Amino acid sequence: MSGLSPARRGAGRAPGEPGIYYKGTRNYLRIVPRDTIQAAAILKTMKADGCTKAAVANDKDTYGIGLAALLVLQRSQYGIPITSTTGLDPKQPNYTALYNKIKGLKPDAIFLGTIIDNNGSQLVKDKVAVLGPNSGVKLIGPDGMNVNDLPTSKDAGSTAEGMYLTTAGLRPDQLEAGGGAAVYTGSSSTPS
Numbered sequence: 001m002s003g004l005s006p007a008r009r010g011a012g013r014a015p016g017e018p019g020i021y022y023k024g025t026r027n028y029l030r031i032v033p034r035d036t037i038q039a040a041a042i043l044k045t046m047k048a049d050g051c052t053k054a055a056v057a058n059d060k061d062t063y064g065i066g067l068a069a070l071l072v073l074q075r076s077q078y079g080i081p082i083t084s085t086t087g088l089d090p091k092q093p094n095y096t097a098l099y100n101k102i103k104g105l106k107p108d109a110i111f112l113g114t115i116i117d118n119n120g121s122q123l124v125k126d127k128v129a130v131l132g133p134n135s136g137v138k139l140i141g142p143d144g145m146n147v148n149d150l151p152t153s154k155d156a157g158s159t160a161e162g163m164y165l166t167t168a169g170l171r172p173d174q175l176e177a178g179g180g181a182a183v184y185t186g187s188s189s190t191p192s
Contacts, residue, residue, distance in 0.1 A: 035066055036070055040077075040078075042140055043071060045140070046078070046140070047079060047080060051108045052080070052081075052108055053083050053105075055083050055086070055111070056110075057102075058085070059118040060090075061115075063144055064115070067113040071113075080109075083102075084105055084107075086101075090114070093122075094126050108137055110140065112139070124160050125159045138164060140166075141163060141164070141165050142166050143166050
């Protein structure tokens with residue numbers, strides 16, 4: 001039996017991984033890049049966008065903690081000081097206190113290590129309410145926040161405009177054999 005993982009994070013985190021998946025013949029395939037690559041891409045984007053210091057928040061879940069820790073670990077390679085790392089409670093009704101604390105540190109970027117289902121829309125709305133639009137202090141989310149309807153959802157709405165979101169994969173123009181035809185462009189309600 002083969003194991004195919006479209007989004008398995010950091011093989012090697014559980015005892016015996018990834019070797020436990022190899023019983024004679026290799027039977028485990030991970031089809032997304034490691035989180036170290038996603039963290040590096042986030043930091044590289046921050047640097048290219050002129051960010052000089054960033055705040056990092058995570059949802060205290062394995063995914064969020066892992067990505068946040070990788071940003072902190074790799075920050076010196078990209079010259080992006082991290083002003084704060086904060087764990088947040090996904091069940092909070094709002095995050096204005098978190099963002100008011102971060103505001104005092106004057107970051108020009110905030111990374112949210114979370115998924116959309118852990119109150120991601122509220123995190124986006126409250127960031128904009130306290131720190132202004134994403135054209136100023138940049139808001140960056142990982143692939144766990146990258147859902148097609150975030151900018152148009154009743155939850156985040158226009159507050160997600162200008163937010164950076166990562167995707168573990170190739171750019172549409174790099175897809176071969178018509179793969180780009182299945183990419184949602186955001187310009188209509190159907191893939192183009």
